Amino acid sequence: MDFDKELLMELFLDDNVSNINRLIVAAANVINENNENISSMNEIIMKEDANQIIKTETREFVRRSLSYRSKNFYxxxxxKYTDEDYAEKFKMKKTxxxxxxxxxxxxxxxxxxxxxxxxKVHIFLWLLTSDSSYSDVAELFGMHKSSVSYIFHELATLLSEQKYHFINWPxxxxxxxxxxxxNSRFGFPNCVGFIDACRLRVRSKTNQKGKPEIILLQAVCDETLMFxxxxxxxxxxxxxNRVYRESQLAHEMKNFIDFDNHILGNSEYKLKKNLITPFTSDIPLTSEETKFNEIHWKASTYIGHAFEILKDRFKKLNSIDIxxxxxxxxxxxxxxxLHNFVLLHEGSNYLKEEAVINNDGVTIDPNLVKTAAEKxxxxxxxxxxxxGA
Structure with a gap:
């Protein structure tokens, strides 16, 4: 039924039309509008039902896809990962x-x-380069959680046993x-390495304040960022400095480095003949000491970059759950x-090829310079x- 609005107006304005007839027509119009609203509502409900069916079917498709993918994911x-996929996922080349x-x-x-x-290697690297849990990776690769955990610790042990093949004094x-x-790049003579320590969070252990415990990794690197x-x-x-005192390096460094040479460390370390730290004082430093500290700081950025690369590539170190x-x-x-292994094969984007000036540094007479402060x-x-030259 389709009512004409002009006809309705005429009915209500015409004196010859009785009130009863007017009411009948008005009621019929209301019923018609309600029917139209009901039809519209039915269309909306049908569309929503269809969308819900589509969503349910989509979820089922995704579930089936993930199930298939888990069983044969590797x-x-x-x-089939490309070189770009490897660089994005593992932060290293496929080769x-x-x-x-x-x-x-x-x-x-x-x-x-x-x-x-x-x-096994890909499962290990998947865990090491992400914050995924054993359960996440187990589901992804279609394996039991205990198997993934065993593989991770098996390869971690195997790699750690290679320590002296890849981490040794130059x-x-x-x-x-x-x-x-x-010396060519920064003008700091006789420097053969850089020492510092980075903080790693151990999420599986908490201190008295309920926060994750911290473990310090002390490392010495060279200009190639290798440890x-x-x-x-x-x-x-x-x-x-306490961690340093407990390390083997503290007791044997004089056996590794000639008196002329040294590594650089920040002011948290104690000044040694072979470990040169910046000047610190309660009184203002001289301009010469300030200049020394500036060049010392610039040269020491190598170890900071090495730690950045390590923690960025191996995200598991940022929140250890063991x-x-x-x-x-x-x-x-x-x-x-693994950090050293990757650098051996790929180098680092941080390092730039620069012309090397053959400046061998300076000879220090141990008869004239006897203490760390004098050096x-x-x-x-x-x-x-x-x-100034």
Missing amino acids: EDIVV TIQALINHLREYIKPCSSVIPLDK SLEEQHVTRIKV FDIHIGQIGSTHK NKTDAINTLICAACV RKFLCSYINYMD
Whole structure:
């Protein structure tokens, strides 16, 4: 039924039309409008039902897809990753991971597992380079959580056992190259390395305040950002110099570095003959001391960049969810080994090719310069002299 509005107006204005007829027509119009509203509402309900059906079917499709993907995720998906996929997911090249697999193949026990080594390595790296849990990765790869946990600790142990293949003190020739490059770039003589410690959160352990415990990773790197010495402190120990005193390096550094040479550390470390720190004082520093500190700080940025690369690539280190202390240390050591392995194969974007000026540094007479304070003062005078030359 379709009512004409003009006809309705005429009916209500015409005196010859009775009130009853007018009411009948008005009632019919209301009924018609209600019918139209009901039809519109039915259309909306039908559309919503259809959308709900589509959403339900979509969720079911996604569920089936994920189920299929989990059962064959590595075989059907990961092996087809491009170089871009590897760079995005693992922060390293596909060829680097293949080189890692080939290297580990020499050390892993034959027939130790029905799971191929290449799949194990990718599972391990998936965990190490993300904040995914064992459960997340187990579901993704269609495996049991305990199997994923076993693989992770197996490969972490295997890598940590490679420590002395990839993390070792540089030879005298290698130290010589470092001191030339650092002096050429920054004007700081006789420097063969940089020491610092970074804080890693241990989410699985909390302190008295209910916050995650901290563990310090002390490392020494060279100008290539490779670590050549690491020491992992005790959980909860946050003082760098204390961790340094507990390290093997503190007792043996004089056996590794000639008197002329030294590594650079910040003011949290105690000044040593072979560990040069900035000037600190309650009174204002001299202009020469300020200049020394400025160049010291610029040169020391190498170790900060090395830690940045380590923690950015291996995100598991930012929130460690392992309970056993030995396993935590194994994980950190494995990450440092892998850090060096990647740099050996890829280098670093931070490093720039620069012309090297053959400035070998300065010879320091131990008969004239006998203490750590005297050595730092001598270096300060030399740096300011060369800067003004």
